[in-house]
Amino acid sequence: ELKVEQNPLFLSMQEGKNYTIYCNYSTTSDRLYWYRQDPGKSLESLFVLLSNGAVKQEGRLMASLDTKARLSTLHITAAVHDLSATYFCAGENYGGSQGNLIFGKGTKLSVKP
Amino acid sequence: DTEVTQTPKHLVMGMTNKKSLKCEQHMGHRAMYWYKQKAKKPPELMFVYSYEKLSINESVPSRFSPECPNSSLLNLHLHALQPEDSALYLCASSIRTVGNTIYFGEGSWLTVV
Numbered sequence: 001e002l003k004v005e006q007n008p009l010f011l012s013m014q015e016g017k018n019y020t021i022y023c024n025y026s027t028t029s030d031r032l033y034w035y036r037q038d039p040g041k042s043l044e045s046l047f048v049l050l051s052n053g054a055v056k057q058e059g060r061l062m063a064s065l066d067t068k069a070r071l072s073t074l075h076i077t078a079a080v081h082d083l084s085a086t087y088f089c090a091g092e093n094y095g096g097s098q099g100n101l102i103f104g105k106g107t108k109l110s111v112k113p
Numbered sequence: 114d115t116e117v118t119q120t121p122k123h124l125v126m127g128m129t130n131k132k133s134l135k136c137e138q139h140m141g142h143r144a145m146y147w148y149k150q151k152a153k154k155p156p157e158l159m160f161v162y163s164y165e166k167l168s169i170n171e172s173v174p175s176r177f178s179p180e181c182p183n184s185s186l187l188n189l190h191l192h193a194l195q196p197e198d199s200a201l202y203l204c205a206s207s208i209r210t211v212g213n214t215i216y217f218g219e220g221s222w223l224t225v226v
Binding site for chain 2: 033035041042043044045048088090100101103104105106
């Protein structure tokens with residue numbers, strides 16, 4: 001069964017700094033997803049990574065996938081307060097039905113001035 | 114338009130009540146899901162519908178009863194719930210084929226008293 005581990009679980013950053021959130025998964029996963037969740041809100045899709053070596057960027061966020069290492073990273077460049085949220089990575093069981101996402105515990109990011 | 118609409122946004126119900134959560138999408142997606150999220154926890158899959166047929170039931174108690182009347186609508190019927198069922202219930206949808214983004218609705222906050 002797929003297990004997904006994120007670290008760190010809590011991250012306090014200063015504005016303007018860079019940092020990386022790591023997502024390790026235990027078995028082969030077809031795809032790796034990153035979502036953002038603001039307090040009391042739903043999940044906003046950030047990235048879908050479909051293959052080894054995939055890299056996607058949107059604004060100050062960049063996600064990558066290394067299927068050999070079973071590792072995905074979410075890199076934050078020059079953080080701003082608006083990025084404060086909880087970030088989840090999720091894998092999908094290989095060969096399983098789509099939508100059966102296994103989420104990590106989430107990384108609560110707080111960006112301070 | 115990448116919108117999944119859920120109603121109601123908030124619901125308080127007694128343990129003997131019968132209520133329903135509703136979800137609607139008009140993106141032509143043929144896969145729809147119910148997830149449950151407890152406070153400060155990641156979402157957990159409950160049900161998956163593919164082409165209006167139930168394809169995954171993650172051992173959810175029978176007091177939760179899903180229904181997919183057509184390709185745009187998904188309901189979750191609730192009966193005789195327990196206080197521990199209080200959570201955020203998230204509906205999501207995606208195009209049938211795997212590897213596509215899974216879009217989440219805003220969620221329905223359920224409190225069982």
